[in-house]
Each structure stands twice: as structure tokens, then as C-alpha cells.
Amino acid sequence: MFENLITSAIEKAFADGACTSCGSRTVDVLCVSCISRFETVYGCRRCGSPQCTDMACDQRWLPYRRCQSAVVYAGPARDLVLAMKRGGRPAAFRLAARELISRLDLDAARDFAFVTWVPAGRGARDRGFDQGRELAVAVASALRLEAVPTLRRAGKDRQHMLDREMRLEADVFSVRRGLRAAHCRALLVDDVTTTGASLYFASLALKEAGVPSVEAATFARTQLRLQHHQEV
Ligand SMILES: [Zn+2]
Ligand SMILES: [Zn+2]
Numbered sequence: 001m002f003e004n005l006i007t008s009a010i011e012k013a014f015a016d017g018a019c020t021s022c023g024s025r026t027v028d029v030l031c032v033s034c035i036s037r038f039e040t041v042y043g044c045r046r047c048g049s050p051q052c053t054d055m056a057c058d059q060r061w062l063p064y065r066r067c068q069s070a071v072v073y074a075g076p077a078r079d080l081v082l083a084m085k086r087g088g089r090p091a092a093f094r095l096a097a098r099e100l101i102s103r104l105d106l107d108a109a110r111d112f113a114f115v116t117w118v119p120a121g122r123g124a125r126d127r128g129f130d131q132g133r134e135l136a137v138a139v140a141s142a143l144r145l146e147a148v149p150t151l152r153r154a155g156k157d158r159q160h161m162l163d164r165e166m167r168l169e170a171d172v173f174s175v176r177r178g179l180r181a182a183h184c185r186a187l188l189v190d191d192v193t194t195t196g197a198s199l200y201f202a203s204l205a206l207k208e209a210g211v212p213s214v215e216a217a218t219f220a221r222t223q224l225r226l227q228h229h230q231e232v
Pocket of ligand 2: 057
């Protein structure tokens with residue numbers, strides 16, 4: 001009887017804690033089993049692209065020091081990204097931030113001056129919610145840094161520089177006035193990337209504004225399964 005009372009009290013406490021991916025009961029946004037299904041991204045260690053090789057990449061100029069993603073955009077990781085886009089619980093952002101920091105070893109590189117983010121496109125702005133900002137705040141909090149708004153979407157005038165595939169994702173950015181970024185190392189975060197184009201142009205805007213070093217990191221990256229298994 002007493003045990004039943006305790007059990008039902010625990011169940012009540014956890015009642016609204018269902019795994020975002022499989023629906024099983026959990027205190028976190030995803031259950032342990034779903035978190036264990038996150039897949040590591042296999043791509044270039046510098047730019048993150050699965051089509052690039054480290055050696056070829058070293059020959060070219062990039063606006064960031066590194067651009068890396070923590071997990072493959074599939075299964076429970078995809079469900080977590082969608083939960084964040086829908087304006088999910090703070091715990092969703094904390095979980096994504098935790099995975100991003102630990103998998104990309106960002107905790108070891110503690111010399112970031114601040115965390116900033118790729119601002120959302122018009123759809124998210126209309127909803128009044130920017131999941132990139134929320135993720136940046138969660139990452140900054142975990143690293144004991146400040147999340148600083150630095151970028152705004154600036155239009156499409158430079159898109160002729162891109163091939164068609166990149167154009168689908170890319171937008172270009174301008175830096176907000178008053179950025180005190182000189183002599184700083186910035187950590188630029190976003191929830192998910194496909195081609196890395198947004199991160200490229202956001203990093204470029206920061207570099208052009210005088211930020212000496214930018215490290216770009218996303219929670220997830222879309223990756224074709226075939227390429228994934230070839231890399232393994
Ligand atoms: Zn689950
Ligand atoms: Zn590369």
C-alpha cells in the first residue's frame with residue numbers, strides 16, 4: 001500500500017517527462033536509450049564536410065578555425081532538433097549543448113571569449129523564437145561564458161558566389177553595431193547544418209568585423225547514410 005503510494009507519486013512527478021523520440025517515461029528530454037543512439041559525424045576534421053579530406057582542406061582559406069558537428073541529423077537527434085525548433089523545453093537545449101560540448105571537446109578549449117549564434121531565418125523570426133539563440137545561451141551557460149548577439153541576416157546579394165546546393169541554405173550576414181570583438185575568439189553555434197554555408201558566411205562576417213578567430217559548431221549535421229557507412 002505504502003509502496004504503491006510512493007510509486008504513484010513518482011509516476012505523477014515524471015508524468016510530463018516523456019522521451020521526445022520514443023515516448024517512454026524519462027526525467028530528461030530523451031531517454032538514455034535514445035541518447036545512446038546518437039551517431040558521430042564522420043567528415044573533414046577542419047570544415048566538417050563528408051566530401052572533403054583533411055589534406056585538401058589545409059590548402060584553402062576558411063573563415064573559421066574549425067567547423068564541426070556533434071551528431072548525425074537522424075533518429076533521436078533529429079527529434080531533439082525538431083523539439084528545439086518548436087520552442088522546446090529548456091532541457092532540450094541543455095541536452096543538445098551538453099552533447100555539443102562533450103563530443104567536440106569544447107570544454108577543453110576554454111579560451112573562447114564569448115558564444116554567439118547564426119540568427120534564425122524569417123520563419124523562426126515570425127514565431128518570435130530563435131532556437132540558435134536558445135542553444136547558444138545553453139552552451140554559454142555550460143561553459144560559463146556570455147552569449148552575445150553579433151549577427152543579423154543581411155540579404156541575398158552575395159549569393160552569386162555559391163553553387164546551387166549551397167544557395168538553398170545560405171544567407172549572408174552583417175555584424176550588429178557595437179560588437180566589441182577585436183582580439184577575441186568566438187564560438188559560433190547553430191542547431192543543425194546541411195552544407196555548412198550559413199556557418200561559412202556567419203563566420204566570414206565575424207572575421208570581416210575584426211574577430212580574429214572563429215570556431216563554428218552545430219549540434220547536428222545532415223549526412224547521407226551511404227556516405228556515413230563509407231566513411232566508417
Ligand atoms: Zn527514448
Ligand atoms: Zn575540409
